[in-house]
Amino acid sequence: MSSNPTARDYSKASVLDAILSEAPLTRTKLIELTRLSQPTVSRKVDELLLDGFVVEQGVDAVVRRGRRSTYLDVPGTAGHIVGIAFGARTTCVLVTDLRGRELRHVIVPSLEGGDGATTAQWLVDLIVETSDSAQGPLRQIVAALPGRVVNGNHSSGRPESRKIFMDSLLQNSLEDRLKAPVVLESDASASLRGILKDDTSIGNAALFMLSTVLSFASCTDHEIAQGRTPAFGNLGGVLFSGVGDETLDGLLSTKGLLDFAKARGLDLDGVEALWTQTQEAESRAEVVEAFTTAIVTAVGAIAVTLDPESVYFVGRLSPLVDEVLPEARARLAQSLPIVPEIRVESQVAGLSVARGAAYAGLVLAKTRLRESMLASS
Numbered sequence: 001m002s003s004n005p006t007a008r009d010y011s012k013a014s015v016l017d018a019i020l021s022e023a024p025l026t027r028t029k030l031i032e033l034t035r036l037s038q039p040t041v042s043r044k045v046d047e048l049l050l051d052g053f054v055v056e057q058g059v060d061a062v063v064r065r066g067r068r069s070t071y072l073d074v075p076g077t078a079g080h081i082v083g084i085a086f087g088a089r090t091t092c093v094l095v096t097d098l099r100g101r102e103l104r105h106v107i108v109p110s111l112e113g114g115d116g117a118t119t120a121q122w123l124v125d126l127i128v129e130t131s132d133s134a135q136g137p138l139r140q141i142v143a144a145l146p147g148r149v150v151n152g153n154h155s156s157g158r159p160e161s162r163k164i165f166m167d168s169l170l171q172n173s174l175e176d177r178l179k180a181p182v183v184l185e186s187d188a189s190a191s192l193r194g195i196l197k198d199d200t201s202i203g204n205a206a207l208f209m210l211s212t213v214l215s216f217a218s219c220t221d222h223e224i225a226q227g228r229t230p231a232f233g234n235l236g237g238v239l240f241s242g243v244g245d246e247t248l249d250g251l252l253s254t255k256g257l258l259d260f261a262k263a264r265g266l267d268l269d270g271v272e273a274l275w276t277q278t279q280e281a282e283s284r285a286e287v288v289e290a291f292t293t294a295i296v297t298a299v300g301a302i303a304v305t306l307d308p309e310s311v312y313f314v315g316r317l318s319p320l321v322d323e324v325l326p327e328a329r330a331r332l333a334q335s336l337p338i339v340p341e342i343r344v345e346s347q348v349a350g351l352s353v354a355r356g357a358a359y360a361g362l363v364l365a366k367t368r369l370r371e372s373m374l375a376s377s
Contacts, residue, residue, distance in 0.1 A: 005374040011036055013370045015044040019054055019072055020366050023099055026069040045072060053078050053369075074099045076135040081365055082127055082180075083358025084143040085187065085350045086110065088212040091123075092350030093130045096358050098139070098365065106130050107350045120173030127178065138180040139368070140361035143170065144190035144353045147213045181368075185360060187353050188215035189224055191314050194356035195345060196222060206308040207345075208298060210317035214252045218306055239301065241294035251294035254316050261287045275319045291317075292324040296331045303336050310341045314352075318344050 011034075018033040019025070025033075031041050048054040056070040078098045085092040087110060094105035106129070111122045131138065174182045188209035196202055196219060203222055209215040218225045241251045250256040254271045261268055265283045268274065274287065299311055313321045322344050332339045347353075 012044045013373050024071040024073040079136040079139040080134040081358050081361040082141045083354045085353035090350045092354040093126050094354040094358050095131050095134050100362050116169035124177045139365040141182045142357040142361040144185050144187045144357040146187050186215045188217035190353045190356035192217040193359050197359050204308045205310040206302045207312040209315045210252050211315035214249045242297040243290040243293050295328045308340050312345045314345045314347050
């Protein structure tokens, strides 16, 4: 029967947290990070060595008197994480160890036309294949989906082939077949998580994912603002863009922009043709003007409601954002007292989102390990 955690339990959990976050590191560094005494750190490290969460390898290159300190690291057998970017066109599965080191990733065309069960089995097979070289238990899966995810449920109705997410069938199927916890997240949130991981100086920021559908994420004090993300995201389908009766979704998503361009006489094979191929000048100018207005409307709405320091744009429409950004900034300067920094973030399609999803999975796995360690006291 478990009892309340003691100071010793919290000390062990703190040592594990530091090792998972900073390994490889020496005991001396571990003492500095945890502010625990040398005897306490040594005892907890010995316990974690027996538990299989820590290994010793190499020696500190700095010459000191007495015994030279070995480096502590997290073995592959401690477990692994899977991050998934499940897009309308491509799917990326990425596997990391518990230190966040990438073991392998694959990017393949997304399965088209399958029902929920077929898609789930396809994903299970892809995860198993990608994780073939991983060791230890699969501790967490985070799947980033196009559109908006509210309280773990996918709420976007487009594209039609993604309706399987509406009742969390994918989530339940993956958990049942892989025996690991699964969390669903929007592609925008996963993308922003990746940016936050690479730049610790970011405080308050917002991100627009301009892809198959429009999705949105924000952070406050470097933490993803879960409550606000779906709230604004749902408005994308009803908030007017400033162009006729077009919504933000209607101009800031690939499907919406293609439909808008077609109505203006541009029958494009793909949205990329807008900036990679020569188009009829007047019609293209009308499309670009509408897109610019939508960008200004979106940033303006976020600036007055969330007051972010930075606004990021990612996704398939990023090249077009690059083109219109100077004009958009000029218009925003006329209507806002302070214009947030607006950046087009270069990302690898699928992979960048999968990395953000894996990072979210790593945080969840570390939290669960800590809770399990305290609960077993």
